[in-house]
Amino acid sequence: MEWQFSADTVPSSFVTEAQARSLLGKPPATGAWRDGDPVGSRRFLHVGPLRFEAGGSLGAVRIAYETWGELSPSRDNAVLVLHALTGDSHLVGAAGDGHVTAGWWGGIVGPGLAIDTDRWFVVAPNMLGGCQGSTGPASLAPDGTEWGTRFPYLTIRDQVAAQMAFGDRLGIDRWAAVVGGSMGGMHALEWAIEAPERVARVAVLAAPPVTTADQIALNSVQIEAIRSDPLFRSGDYYDADDGPTRGLALARRMALLNYRSPAELNLRFERAWQSEISPLGAGGRFAVESYLDFHGNKFTRRFDANSYITLVQAMDSHDVGRGRGGVAAALSRVTARAVVVGIDSDRLFPVEGQRRIARHLRHNIDGADPVVLESGYGHDGFLIETETIGAQLDRLLD
């Protein structure tokens, strides 16, 4: 266990596209990261122009993605895996540039695993608005500077529209399965509702049919934590030497409280006190505070604050029933064979949401019920409980 971070640590920030281009010796103009260019194990495709629900638009959109396995000659074995709020395209460790990283679903995707890459062609895009290669607020606009606050307001449906255009460019008319957890589960649900003819199977893990007032409230204090950091500079911080790392780290601490369960935190950290690194002499911190600080600070090195706000607001927009006659009517459009998984200790997206989804799906493999996993890990159980989550995906794909 490492203890090197304190609440006062000022971490180095997320690396923007402009900085990355400079490090790679690429000219600071927009247009690099051409279609098919590999960067590590990532590739890129451009789609667009796209118009968005709230009225904004983007002339061109870059989608970063990774794939595993082989597409069959009849193109009928493609599985789309959609990541959660702060995830990315990197499902499985790869040695693209000699650097091996674990990937966020390494226990689920791979040869002989639940999503068996000897059988399925697995595609994982980074979502529109993100900051791991796809176009987002930290990407360069046509004028060569970051979009920043000029980036359009996005909804979950806008992000799925971008994923559909991406699927078109890949030449995949129909997915053998669309799988997503948390925010990725919102996307998966939208796919199955909006384009039932393109989705043979769908897995919705730890995601709700609508983002509730309670969940919007949890998101709103996180957004405010970022905005109230003076270094946020109303969103125009890309040219500054320092950014809103303190506000972003605080937002992540708040979010983490909803990602884990009270029982886990109590069991794991108890009232343990640590004073080894205290800057206060006689002071110190509770171990759980140190844990939150650690994750808050670590997060600022991989995520952009404007992107975080864009994605959280997209989650707030989620309501499968909007303009479709309500939740039940929307869900009744789904023709895909489905599995819906909830986690009993999830305090972010409680099981009641998954019950509501399962109740209205015509081809849910468990009838009117979701699968409810018993796990102490809370919402993050869909990332941690790979054996039990894998078993449910296995049932769907069998």
Ligand SMILES: CC(=O)SCCNC(=O)CCNC(=O)[C@H](O)C(C)(C)COP(=O)(O)OP(=O)(O)OC[C@H]1O[C@@H](n2cnc3c(N)ncnc32)[C@H](O)[C@@H]1OP(=O)(O)O
């Ligand atoms: C699809 C997607 O959602 S992708 C995004 C998923 N990734 C994330 O969310 C990134 C943040 N990470 C996490 O939330 C978690 O690591 C998970 C969900 C991925 C995995 O959970 P766990 O295996 O339970 O990891 P846990 O939350 O215990 O974190 C472990 C880290 O906390 C550190 N830690 C644990 N206790 C303490 C403490 N008291 N003080 C400081 N640091 C601590 C550990 O040293 C370890 O550090 P490391 O990441 O450098 O190895």
Ligand SMILES: N[C@@H](CCO)C(=O)O
């Ligand atoms: N740990 C996940 C939780 C949200 O589902 C993430 O950061 O994306």
